[in-house]
Amino acid sequence: MARPRQTIVSLDDTAYYHCCSRVVRKAFLCGMDNSTGENFEHRREWVDSRILELATIFAIDICAYSVMSNHLHVVVKVDANKAKNWSDKDVLMQWHKGFKGTLLTQKFVKGEDLNEFELNIVNDCIIQYRQRLVDISWFMRSLSEPIARMANKEDKCTGRFWEGRFKSQALLDEAAVLSCMAYVDLNPIRAKMATTPETSDYTSIQRRINSAIKGEQPKELLPFVGNERLDMPNGLMFNVKDYIVLVEDTGRIIREDKRGAISSSSQDILNRLNIPAENWLKITTEFGSLFKGAVGALPALTEYCEHLERKRRQGASNCQRWLCA
Numbered sequence: 001m002a003r004p005r006q007t008i009v010s011l012d013d014t015a016y017y018h019c020c021s022r023v024v025r026k027a028f029l030c031g032m033d034n035s036t037g038e039n040f041e042h043r044r045e046w047v048d049s050r051i052l053e054l055a056t057i058f059a060i061d062i063c064a065y066s067v068m069s070n071h072l073h074v075v076v077k078v079d080a081n082k083a084k085n086w087s088d089k090d091v092l093m094q095w096h097k098g099f100k101g102t103l104l105t106q107k108f109v110k111g112e113d114l115n116e117f118e119l120n121i122v123n124d125c126i127i128q129y130r131q132r133l134v135d136i137s138w139f140m141r142s143l144s145e146p147i148a149r150m151a152n153k154e155d156k157c158t159g160r161f162w163e164g165r166f167k168s169q170a171l172l173d174e175a176a177v178l179s180c181m182a183y184v185d186l187n188p189i190r191a192k193m194a195t196t197p198e199t200s201d202y203t204s205i206q207r208r209i210n211s212a213i214k215g216e217q218p219k220e221l222l223p224f225v226g227n228e229r230l231d232m233p234n235g236l237m238f239n240v241k242d243y244i245v246l247v248e249d250t251g252r253i254i255r256e257d258k259r260g261a262i263s264s265s266s267q268d269i270l271n272r273l274n275i276p277a278e279n280w281l282k283i284t285t286e287f288g289s290l291f292k293g294a295v296g297a298l299p300a301l302t303e304y305c306e307h308l309e310r311k312r313r314q315g316a317s318n319c320q321r322w323l324c325a
Helices: 043-055 080-085 088-098 103-110 116-132 136-155 174-185 204-213 240-256 264-273 277-290 298-307 316-323
Strands: 016-022 060-067 071-078 167-171 224-226
Touching: 016 136, 016 174, 043 060, 043 136, 060 174, 060 204, 071 136, 071 174, 088 103, 088 116, 103 116, 167 174, 174 204, 174 240, 174 264, 174 277, 174 316, 204 240, 240 264, 240 277, 264 277, 277 316, 298 316
Parallel strands: none
Antiparallel strands: 016 071, 016 167, 060 071
């Protein structure tokens, strides 16, 4: 039985989540439908653009994503502090970037005079919008609904395009986040849609590589900010070049089955994460089947389950087996 979303998301334990949505009725999100001969490759651009657009609206950062033929993956970080620090006007301006709001919220942003009753209504909207802007369900809903409408219009049909619920997993520690990101970034290579990360279209890793060539990081994605230190900026641990090399090494091993082809810099990252190379290869090829619930070391998983008042730690054995040296 599917769990209510509030029993899965615990921002007290982690800000990182892996989300996955799949299409129904044999619909193709993108690529070639061999049964009909129709090509839906252009839909990948729809999804890619929408993911990056939503990152400018919500207080939710994109860590990794990949758009496949009949599903999509996205790893996000919820920045609750950002939304908390937004002024009332900021909240409404953010919301209006993607949604109409109400006539009163539009007037408030324009600085027009409102009476006390109208201000109370606007304040209620601000509270509601502030909550929605850190809500993963609202993020995924805002991603899937426009795509479904466009696809249904193109297919000349009505009804569901996506499965009723998207899958979400809490990523409880650094090892879980990085391994899940690599798993997502390597989706096209595992599916033989691409041979290298840089040729993996509509993925975060391709975007990171293209920016790294220019000595930059993509503004649309949560940046890598190096090792933990005082006054740490918002971002992912490690160096972006080290992560790219790690993904490239792993992709080459998956593609060519060269089990010993981990470079020294990649091995350094795995040592820091306390994940043996063989475990890393298993995780980054089978993450979705190995971990059905929250992912992380046992102490973090135990604390997460206690906060959500769960009687059992789902997936504890696989977390212990694959995420610990």
